[in-house]
Amino acid sequence: MTTIDRPEVETYARQSRTFLARSREYLAAGDLHQASEKGWGAAAHMTKAVAAARGWEYERHRDFTLVLDKVWKLTKNDRVRDVRGSANDLHGYFYERDEFLDAEAIATDIDRVAELLDLLFPLTELTD
Numbered sequence: 001m002t003t004i005d006r007p008e009v010e011t012y013a014r015q016s017r018t019f020l021a022r023s024r025e026y027l028a029a030g031d032l033h034q035a036s037e038k039g040w041g042a043a044a045h046m047t048k049a050v051a052a053a054r055g056w057e058y059e060r061h062r063d064f065t066l067v068l069d070k071v072w073k074l075t076k077n078d079r080v081r082d083v084r085g086s087a088n089d090l091h092g093y094f095y096e097r098d099e100f101l102d103a104e105a106i107a108t109d110i111d112r113v114a115e116l117l118d119l120l121f122p123l124t125e126l127t128d
Contacts, residue, residue, distance in 0.1 A: 004053055009124050012049035016042045016117055023090075023110050032101040036093035039110045043087030046120045053124040064088075071123060080119055086112035 023038035044064055051058035051067045058067055065084070072080045086109040093101055 004055065009049050009053045012045045012052060013121065013124050016045035016049060019045060020110070020114055020117060023113075027103065027107055027110060030103070032098070032103060032106055033094055035110065036090040036101070036106055039106070039113045040087055040091035040094070043084075043090070043113045043116055046117045046124075050120050050123045071120065074123075075119075077119060080116070083112040083116045083119070087116060 019038045019042035023035045023042060026032075026035035026038060047064055047067050048058045050056070050071060051063070054070075056067055056070060057063060064087075068080055068084050072078070090106065090109050090113065093106060
């Protein structure tokens with residue numbers, strides 16, 4: 001059985017919720033770059049929480065997709081795959097020029113990330 005570092009799992013999950021709240025604050029203030037990046041951070045940190053809870057590797061950016069693929073295989077919940085793309089889109093927006101950013105699209109992606117967090121959080125409580 002894998003030894004789980006509960007404080008690490010809890011720290012990632014808490015940071016995830018903090019980033020989600022901040023993404024909404026930045027969106028309301030019109031800072032679309034920071035709203036996007038904090039939305040991405042929320043998804044990445046909750047995914048890290050799941051990985052830590054399950055004893056899965058998450059060391060590099062690409063592990064985001066690999067961990068979520070494992071989550072999908074475990075849960076068979078297609079919604080995990082559906083909303084995963086929104087997190088990646090938010091990450092990409094950070095690198096775009098202002099004129100290419102759309103507040104409505106970013107708001108929708110942040111809402112989808114919130115859904116992803118809700119889907120993932122229960123998996124932080126389970127261990128193999």
